Amino acid sequence: MLTVTSSIAIPDAELIERFTRADGPGGQHVNRTESAVELRFDVASSPSLPDAVRERLLARGDRRITDAGVLVIQARRFREQARNRDDARDRLAEIIRAATVVAKKRVATKPTRASKERRLAGKTQRSQTKKGRSTKWSAE
Numbered sequence: 001m002l003t004v005t006s007s008i009a010i011p012d013a014e015l016i017e018r019f020t021r022a023d024g025p026g027g028q029h030v031n032r033t034e035s036a037v038e039l040r041f042d043v044a045s046s047p048s049l050p051d052a053v054r055e056r057l058l059a060r061g062d063r064r065i066t067d068a069g070v071l072v073i074q075a076r077r078f079r080e081q082a083r084n085r086d087d088a089r090d091r092l093a094e095i096i097r098a099a100t101v102v103a104k105k106r107v108a109t110k111p112t113r114a115s116k117e118r119r120l121a122g123k124t125q126r127s128q129t130k131k132g133r134s135t136k137w138s139a140e
Helices: 028-032 051-059 081-100 113-139
Strands: 015-020 036-042 070-075
Touching: 015 081, 036 081, 051 081, 070 081
Parallel strands: none
Antiparallel strands: 015 036, 036 070
16 A cells, blocks of 8 residues: 555555666676566556546646556666665655645736836846947947
């Protein structure tokens, strides 16, 4: 059981783990052991996720989510399979936890008159500086 929040827990039956040989450091040991973990979680059809969280997860546009709505996490940071497995589960929990937070609605604002005037004054000043440079060089 993977506990994400106090109200969201994912049973192990919904998680599919596949172990593969990892690249990277480890010498000959890397060629013999399957220490990398590929964790798959079907976001689209999981009964453990609330509908709002599922929709936010699928709407994120994350490249780790397939077209079928399956979240795939690769973990090969460590040399031990158990640590990679824990790492993959922690990352899955963090992704789901991030989707539980509702983004604040953006309120459209307009720049004030003073800020517009400051911007234009700065542009004028910059223009004068550049004009001064060109006349200085052409006079010599």
